[in-house]
Amino acid sequence: MGGVGHFLLVLAHRHAPASTLAPLTYTQLCWAMSGGLLIFGEIPSLTTAIGALVILVxxxxxxxSSKA
Known part of the structure; x- marks a missing residue:
């Protein structure tokens, strides 16, 4: 899965500038927190949630700003 994901990332960089794709990598925070909650039953702390929110915003x- 990691290899396929990396290959798709390479293809994405072939078709779009890095400045457009970089903010999309922040969705990894959402996936990691969701996976931790669903798989391990791990509830993120308040500071983790606030930090993730700041990074996402x-x-x-x-x-x-890159589209403007």
Whole structure:
């Protein structure tokens, strides 16, 4: 799965600039927290949730500013 994911990432960089794709990597935070919750029953702490939210908002701001 990791190899397929990396291959798809390479293809994405072939078709779009890195500045457009970079904010999308922040979705890994959501997947990691969801996987931790569903697979391990791990509830993120408040500081983890706030930190993830700050990083996601920053990524969205970068994405929106790159389109302007």
């Amino acid at each position: 920053a990524g969205l701001l970068v994405l929106l």
